[in-house]
Amino acid sequence: MKESWRWYGPLDKISLGEIAQTGANGIVTALHEVPYGEVWSRETIAARKAEIEAAGFDWVVVESLPIHERIKRGEGDLSALFANYRQSMANLAAEGIHTICYNFMPLLDWTRTDLAAPVDRGGSCLRFSAPRMAALEIFMLGRDAARRDYLPEVVAQAESWFQASSDDERAGLMHAVMAGLPGAYDRYDADGLRTALKLYEGIDRAVLRSHFKRFLEEVIPTAEELGMRFCVHPDDPPRDILGLPRIVSNADDIAWILGAVDSSANGLTLCAGSLGANPKNNVPAIARRFADRIHFAHLRNVRKDADGSFEEAAHLSGDTDMVDLVAALLEEEGRRRDAGRADCEIPFRPDHGHELLDDASRNTHPGYPLIGRMRGLAELRGVIAGLSYGRHQHQQR
Numbered sequence: 190m191k192e193s194w195r196w197y198g199p200l201d202k203i204s205l206g207e208i209a210q211t212g213a214n215g216i217v218t219a220l221h222e223v224p225y226g227e228v229w230s231r232e233t234i235a236a237r238k239a240e241i242e243a244a245g246f247d248w249v250v251v252e253s254l255p256i257h258e259r260i261k262r263g264e265g266d267l268s269a270l271f272a273n274y275r276q277s278m279a280n281l282a283a284e285g286i287h288t289i290c291y292n293f294m295p296l297l298d299w300t301r302t303d304l305a306a307p308v309d310r311g312g313s314c315l316r317f318s319a320p321r322m323a324a325l326e327i328f329m330l331g332r333d334a335a336r337r338d339y340l341p342e343v344v345a346q347a348e349s350w351f352q353a354s355s356d357d358e359r360a361g362l363m364h365a366v367m368a369g370l371p372g373a374y375d376r377y378d379a380d381g382l383r384t385a386l387k388l389y390e391g392i393d394r395a396v397l398r399s400h401f402k403r404f405l406e407e408v409i410p411t412a413e414e415l416g417m418r419f420c421v422h423p424d425d426p427p428r429d430i431l432g433l434p435r436i437v438s439n440a441d442d443i444a445w446i447l448g449a450v451d452s453s454a455n456g457l458t459l460c461a462g463s464l465g466a467n468p469k470n471n472v473p474a475i476a477r478r479f480a481d482r483i484h485f486a487h488l489r490n491v492r493k494d495a496d497g498s499f500e501e502a503a504h505l506s507g508d509t510d511m512v513d514l515v516a517a518l519l520e521e522e523g524r525r526r527d528a529g530r531a532d533c534e535i536p537f538r539p540d541h542g543h544e545l546l547d548d549a550s551r552n553t554h555p556g557y558p559l560i561g562r563m564r565g566l567a568e569l570r571g572v573i574a575g576l577s578y579g580r581h582q583h584q585q586r
């Protein structure tokens with residue numbers, strides 16, 4: 190497996206020189222400065238690639254080539270947006286970059302309510318509290334319909350929190366919920382969010398699926414021609430948020446997507462932490478079922494509570510059997526190797542990490558600290574080495 194690391198580009202507080210010391214050799218990044226919907230020019234891609242290569246890395250995955258909200262909403266004439274998207278793809282392929290991660294989450298990206306929840310023995314993690322999210326939806330935004338999405342006791346806790354909370358605490362909650370958005374765009378306050386949600390009125394699961402299918406039909410044939418691999422990132426958390434349908438949340442959803450345009454160019458980012466936040470998802474089983482379409486993996490763990498809350502656990506210690514999951518990915522690599530494929534290595538990154546030791550002082554992107562991710566990567570590297578040795582021994586016998 191190819192060890193990679195998400196770097197947010199020149200504005201990232203962690204430099205490529207520092208990333209080199211983590212042992213990773215692949216970089217996962219995007220042109221975060223280009224507004225959604227605009228073409229990534231070949232020159233800009235080439236300059237970023239040169240910077241990455243000069244530091245001794247390969248640019249292994251684009252995460253993400255973002256999909257404009259109008260495409261998700263199916264709004265108006267989309268031909269120019271699709272043409273721009275395909276042009277960016279062609280420019281990336283011309284620069285030798287072939288793996289593209291993207292998501293189809295309406296409006297938000299990953300969603301948490303607390304960016305610094307304490308963990309045992311020190312440090313902090315990202316946490317999703319069902320009562321806090323319910324407080325935001327029901328009481329701060331006034332979406333009464335959201336009551337249906339939470340257990341009655343969660344709604345009761347949400348109401349007490351809301352009544353006792355200060356303006357600063359409410360603003361802090363809104364800030365945490367927006368933190369998953371990758372670029373500097375489209376962060377909302379309560380009014381802005383209400384307005385943005387109105388644009389999604391009438392877009393239910395079936396409608397959103399039809400917009401997703403249209404996207405796949407517009408880009409996957411081009412991806413095939415260009416030799417590119419697309420890999421959709423699952424919804425995080427894998428459930429409806431703010432009443433917006435989320436359609437990349439479980440094995441049935443994934444089967445539908447991969448079948449909607451049945452091509453190896455239409456693949457999956459196996460994000461263990463996202464899928465693992467729903468107790469119904471068995472992540473190693475999902476990895477085995479869709480193994481031949483996994484083009485990229487995000488490895489991290491979660492620990493779930495009974496009320497729908499969860500927090501990010503250390504990479505090897507949450508609810509997902511990480512060793513079994515890595516074994517599933519190594520089995521797939523073995524099959525690719527046996528089939529004589531040149532591109533058998535699956536790139537992975539330690540998705541998020543805890544904030545540990547000096548991490549908080551660097552004020553890095555939430556979820557993306559240096560030391561916490563380095564710990565995760567080191568643990569995963571150990572698992573991979575151990576399983577690879579076992580497999581090697583087995584083959585010798």
Ligand code: DNO
Binds near residue numbers: 290371
């Ligand atoms: C979380 C990430 C996601 C992911 C996008 C992909 O940290 O895994 O934000 O980058 O959803 O489009």
Ligand code: MN
Binds near residue numbers: 422460463540
């Ligand atoms: Mn992920």
